[in-house]
Amino acid sequence: MLKNIIVISDIHCGCGLALCPPKIKLDSGSTVKYSKLQEKIWWMWKSFWNEWVPMVTKGDPYIVVFNGDAIDGCHHNAKTQITQNLADQIKIAYEILAPVRENAERYFHLRGTESHVGQSGEFEEELADRLEAEPDELGNYARWELWMQMKKARIHFSHHIGSTGSSAYESTAVFKEMVEAFNEAGRWDERPPDIVVRSHRHRQFETRIATNNGYGISLVTPAWQLKTPLVHRIPQGRASTPQVGGYLIRAGTDDSVFTRFKVWKVERPKEVRV
Numbered sequence: 220m221l222k223n224i225i226v227i228s229d230i231h232c233g234c235g236l237a238l239c240p241p242k243i244k245l246d247s248g249s250t251v252k253y254s255k256l257q258e259k260i261w262w263m264w265k266s267f268w269n270e271w272v273p274m275v276t277k278g279d280p281y282i283v284v285f286n287g288d289a290i291d292g293c294h295h296n297a298k299t300q301i302t303q304n305l306a307d308q309i310k311i312a313y314e315i316l317a318p319v320r321e322n323a324e325r326y327f328h329l330r331g332t333e334s335h336v337g338q339s340g341e342f343e344e345e346l347a348d349r350l351e352a353e354p355d356e357l358g359n360y361a362r363w364e365l366w367m368q369m370k371k372a373r374i375h376f377s378h379h380i381g382s383t384g385s386s387a388y389e390s391t392a393v394f395k396e397m398v399e400a401f402n403e404a405g406r407w408d409e410r411p412p413d414i415v416v417r418s419h420r421h422r423q424f425e426t427r428i429a430t431n432n433g434y435g436i437s438l439v440t441p442a443w444q445l446k447t448p449l450v451h452r453i454p455q456g457r458a459s460t461p462q463v464g465g466y467l468i469r470a471g472t473d474d475s476v477f478t479r480f481k482v483w484k485v486e487r488p489k490e491v492r493v
Contacts, residue, residue: 221324223281223468224369225272228378228418229442231335232315233308234291238264238436240314242313245307256316256445263463263483264443271481275467283323284365285316286418286440287331287378289346294334300449307344320350328352328361331378332419371432372413372476374468380417380439394426397437406408408410414468414476422462423482433475440466441482461485
């Protein structure tokens with residue numbers, strides 16, 4: 220039994236403010252180099268896989284769950300993309316995720332937001348097929364949700380979760396995800412998830428409660444994208460610093476399952492002295 224799950228999400232490939240390799244060749248034949256800010260994110264990405272993951276997994280094999288939004292797409296009339304050619308964006312995402320897939324014992328890919336990854340997550344499906352993600356029972360390589368069993372813990376993965384413009388209510392939607400899951404399971408006399416995994420908000424957050432199995436965990440993963448113009452419109456986002464990183468879900472020596480996360484913050488702009 221594998222006892223490590225690494226969860227990453229929201230790399231938004233194709234965006235000039237998101238994860239990008241040092242140099243990429245576009246469909247037009249032109250070559251684009253990453254920016255100074257993207258160079259910093261790329262360093263974090265390499266450090267995450269080369270240092271943090273081996274440390275927290277203790278060198279043991281691991282599963283990777285990519286929890287949605289691999290490309291940025293052409294959304295909301297945004298002008299921040301390196302390219303709006305989606306073939307280019309998928310190529311960038313594949314270049315980034317192919318080594319991750321190669322090093323993972325098993326790989327699962329979830330669909331993100333349609334404004335980014337196409338209606339019904341069509342571009343996420345194309346990428347997941349190329350990455351040879353494990354298909355669901357319908358034969359799709361990218362899925363909307365994933366149930367997984369690790370020891371006694373039942374884990375539910377899905378990309379979307381509600382957001383807020385206020386830090387005072389940041390825990391609300393995260394806790395509600397668990398409450399909704401418990402309510403739905405009780406309604407149909409099914410077992411609820413012990414761990415609920417969401418993404419989409421680009422900010423790490425986690426809540427825990429005691430249950431008969433010892434714990435109930437609801438968490439949101441950080442992202443690999445800096446602040447876009449859309450973020451500057453949100454009260455919480457205007458003063459925040461981007462959170463970059465990922466999650467570990469690991470089986471303990473007993474029947475317990477625990478979580479760890481790695482989050483880097485990107486420094487806020489320098490003060491102007493007057």
